[in-house]
Amino acid sequence: MRQFASAVSRGFFAFAAVLFSPYNSRVRILFVQNNGIQESIGIANLSGILKAHGHETDLLLVSHTPDLIGAITRYDPGLIAFSALTGVHHSLEQLAVQIKQHLNIPIIVGGPHPTYSPDMIDRPGIDIICRGEGELAMLELAEAMEHGRDVTKIRNLVVKTRNGAIHRNDIRPPAPLDELPFPDRELYYKYKFLRDMPMKRFISSMGCPYPCTFCHEPVIREMYRKETKSDYLRRKSVPRIVAEIRYIAERYPLNHVHFSDDLFFIRNSYKWLEEFADVYGRQVGIPFNCNIRYDSVNQHAADLLEKAHCYGAAVGLESGSEEIREVVIKKRSKNENIVEGARLLREKRIKVLTTNMIGLPGETLDNAMETVELNMRLKSDYVRANTFLLFPGLPLVEYARKMGFIDKDFDIDKQIAESQEITLKTPYAKEFRNIASLFWLMVKCPPSWLPFLKKVTKLPDNILFRILGSFNMTQELLFYRVRPIPALRYFKNTVMMTGKSKLNMTMRTIPSLLRRKGDGTELLGQKEIYEANRGYF
Numbered sequence: 103m104r105q106f107a108s109a110v111s112r113g114f115f116a117f118a119a120v121l122f123s124p125y126n127s128r129v130r131i132l133f134v135q136n137n138g139i140q141e142s143i144g145i146a147n148l149s150g151i152l153k154a155h156g157h158e159t160d161l162l163l164v165s166h167t168p169d170l171i172g173a174i175t176r177y178d179p180g181l182i183a184f185s186a187l188t189g190v191h192h193s194l195e196q197l198a199v200q201i202k203q204h205l206n207i208p209i210i211v212g213g214p215h216p217t218y219s220p221d222m223i224d225r226p227g228i229d230i231i232c233r234g235e236g237e238l239a240m241l242e243l244a245e246a247m248e249h250g251r252d253v254t255k256i257r258n259l260v261v262k263t264r265n266g267a268i269h270r271n272d273i274r275p276p277a278p279l280d281e282l283p284f285p286d287r288e289l290y291y292k293y294k295f296l297r298d299m300p301m302k303r304f305i306s307s308m309g310c311p312y313p314c315t316f317c318h319e320p321v322i323r324e325m326y327r328k329e330t331k332s333d334y335l336r337r338k339s340v341p342r343i344v345a346e347i348r349y350i351a352e353r354y355p356l357n358h359v360h361f362s363d364d365l366f367f368i369r370n371s372y373k374w375l376e377e378f379a380d381v382y383g384r385q386v387g388i389p390f391n392c393n394i395r396y397d398s399v400n401q402h403a404a405d406l407l408e409k410a411h412c413y414g415a416a417v418g419l420e421s422g423s424e425e426i427r428e429v430v431i432k433k434r435s436k437n438e439n440i441v442e443g444a445r446l447l448r449e450k451r452i453k454v455l456t457t458n459m460i461g462l463p464g465e466t467l468d469n470a471m472e473t474v475e476l477n478m479r480l481k482s483d484y485v486r487a488n489t490f491l492l493f494p495g496l497p498l499v500e501y502a503r504k505m506g507f508i509d510k511d512f513d514i515d516k517q518i519a520e521s522q523e524i525t526l527k528t529p530y531a532k533e534f535r536n537i538a539s540l541f542w543l544m545v546k547c548p549p550s551w552l553p554f555l556k557k558v559t560k561l562p563d564n565i566l567f568r569i570l571g572s573f574n575m576t577q578e579l580l581f582y583r584v585r586p587i588p589a590l591r592y593f594k595n596t597v598m599m600t601g602k603s604k605l606n607m608t609m610r611t612i613p614s615l616l617r618r619k620g621d622g623t624e625l626l627g628q629k630e631i632y633e634a635n636r637g638y639f
C-alpha cells in the first residue's frame with residue numbers, strides 16, 4: 103500500500119514537474135553583449151543582484167562566440183538579456199531576430215537606448231524592454247518567471263505578449279546605491295583580456311544636477327522626477343565604494359581606477375570628496391581618473407583631488423564659445439572660471455583630458471575656432487574633439503528642429519547607424535570635419551597661428567587628416583595609464599572584433615570616409631520578421 107502511495111505521489115510530482123517545469127525551475131539568465139567595448143557596469147550590476155538571490159547567470163560576447171546559437175542552446179537560458187546604447191541597437195535588433203529564428207527564448211533589452219527610445223518594443227524579436235535602472239525589475243522578472251506569475255505588470259518594464267498587446271508600466275523609484283549588491287565583474291573575467299586590463303571602471307554615483315541639452319542625464323532625472331517623484335541623483339557612501347574597489351584590487355590586476363560617474367563632484371558640495379580623499383587616499387591609493395567640470399574646481403577641490411591620489415580628470419568643455427554654451431547647449435560657465443579651473447589642476451599636476459564637440463547646431467566656423475583657441479589657453483595634457491551627433495530624446499534635437507538645422511522628418515536613428523559624419527545643415531561641414539581630425543595638433547600651436555589654421559580647415563576632407571585624427575586615440579591610452587601590451591590586446595579584442603560581430607561602431611571616422619553607406623548587417627525576409635514579432639509571453 104505504502105509502495106502504491108509512493109508510486110502515486112512520484113507520478114503526481116513527475117506530472118506536476120512536467121506541467122510546471124518552465125516556471126518552477128530557477129531561471130538561468132544569459133547576457134549577450136555585442137557592443138565592442140569593455141565590461142558594462144550596468145550588466146555587472148544586474149548579474150550581481152540576480153546571483154545574490156540565487157539565480158544563475160552567464161555572459162557571451164558575440165565577438166568571441168563563433169557559434170552563438172550553439173552556445174546559447176548549450177547554456178539553455180530561460181531569458182536572454184541585451185544592454186543597448188543607441189548606435190548598437192540596430193545590430194542587437196538583427197541579432198534578436200536571428201536568435202528567435204532558432205530558439206523560442208524570451209529576449210529583454212535594457213540600457214540607454216530602450217530608456218530613451220521605448221518604441222524599441224515594436225521591433226521584432228524583442229519581448230520586453232526595461233526603462234531606467236534594471237536591478238529590481240530584472241530580479242522581479244526572474245522571480246515571476248520562476249514561479250509562473252504574470253510578468254506584464256512589473257514596473258520599469260514594457261512587455262509584448264503573444265497576442266500583440268503591449269503592457270507599459272511606470273518606473274519605480276531608484277534604488278539606494280548602497281543597498282544593491284556589488285557588481286558581478288566575474289561574469290566578464292572568463293575573458294582574459296578583460297580580467298587582465300589594468301584599468302577598470304567603477305561608478306560611485308548616478309545622475310547629474312546640470313541641464314545640458316546634449317546629454318541624457320537631465321532627461322533621465324526628469325523622467326524619474328515625473329514618474330516616481332524621487333531624485334535620480336544618488337551617491338554610494340565612501341566605505342561602500344572603497345570596499346568595491348578593494349574587492350577587485352585584491353583579486354585582479356588593477357593599477358588604475360576609472361570613475362565613470364557623470365560628475366565626480368559638484369561645485370560647492372565637497373563633503374563627500376573630503377571623506378573620500380581621506381579614506382581612499384589611505385586605504386586604496388591607486389591612482390584614479392574621474393569626470394569633472396572646470397567650474398567646480400576651486401583651491402579646496404584641487405587640494406582634495408591631490409590628497410586622494412587623483413591622476414587625471416576628463417573635463418567636458420564642449421565649446422569655446424560662451425554664447426553656444428549659454429544658449430545652445432546650456433552648459434553655462436564663464437571662460438575665466440574654466441581657465442582658472444584648468445590652472446588649479448595643472449598646478450596639482452593632475453593630467454587633464456578636455457573633451458569638445460565640433461559642429462553644434464548653429465555653430466559658425468569662428469565659433470569652432472574659438473573652441474580651438476580656448477583649448478590652446480587651457481594647455482590640457484590631452485584633448486578630444488568629436489563631431490556632434492544627435493541622439494534620440496535629447497532637448498537639443500527639438501532645438502535643432504525648431505531652428506531649421508534638421509528637417510522635420512530627419513531620421514536620427516539612421517544618422518547614428520550610418521556614420522559619424524556631420525549631419526546638421528551647415529555650410530561648414532568640411533571645415534568642422536577637418537577641425538575634429540586635426541584638433542589635437544591645432545591646440546598645440548601658438549594662438550598667433552589661428553588665422554593660418556583657419557585656412558587649413560578649408561582644404562578637402564582627406565584620408566591623411568583622418569589618419570592623423572585617429573592617432574589621438576593612442577594619446578588617450580596614456581591618460582588611462584594603459585601600457586602598450588594590454589592596450590594592443592584590448593584593441594585586438596574590441597575594435598578589431600567589431601567586424602566579426604557585425605557591429606555598427608559609432609566611432610569609425612576612417613571607414614565612413616571610405617564607405618559612406620551601409621551598416622554591414624544582413625536584411626531578413628518578411629516571414630522571419632513576422633515570426634519573430636510574436637511575443638513570447
Ligand code: B12
Nearest residue numbers: 142143144183185187188212213214232235236318319362
Ligand atoms: C562609461 C560610459 C561609456 C563607456 C562604456 C559604456 C558601457 N556600456 O558601459 C564607453 C567609453 C565605451 C562609452 C562610449 C560611448 N558612450 Co557612453 N557612457 C558611459 C557612462 C558615463 C557610464 C555608463 C555606466 O557605467 N553607467 C552606470 C550603469 C549602472 O548604468 P547603465 O549602464 O545605464 O545600466 C543600468 C540601466 O541602463 C539598466 N540596464 C542597462 N542594461 C540593461 C540590460 C537589461 C536587460 C536590463 C533589464 C536593464 C539594463 O540597468 C542598469 C543598472 O541600473 C554613461 C552615462 C551614465 N551615467 O550612465 C555614458 C552613456 C551611456 N554614453 C553615451 C554615449 C552617447 C556614448 C557614445 C555613443 C559616445 C560617442 N559618441 O562615441 C559611445 C558609444 C560606444 C558604442 N560602442 O556604441 C550616452 C548614451 C546615449 C544613448 N542613447 O545610448 C550616455 C548615457 C551618456 C549621456 N549622459 O548622454 N560610454
Ligand code: SF4
Nearest residue numbers: 310312314317319364
Ligand atoms: S554636466 Fe556633464 S553629465 Fe551633467 S548634464 Fe552636463 S554634460 Fe551631462
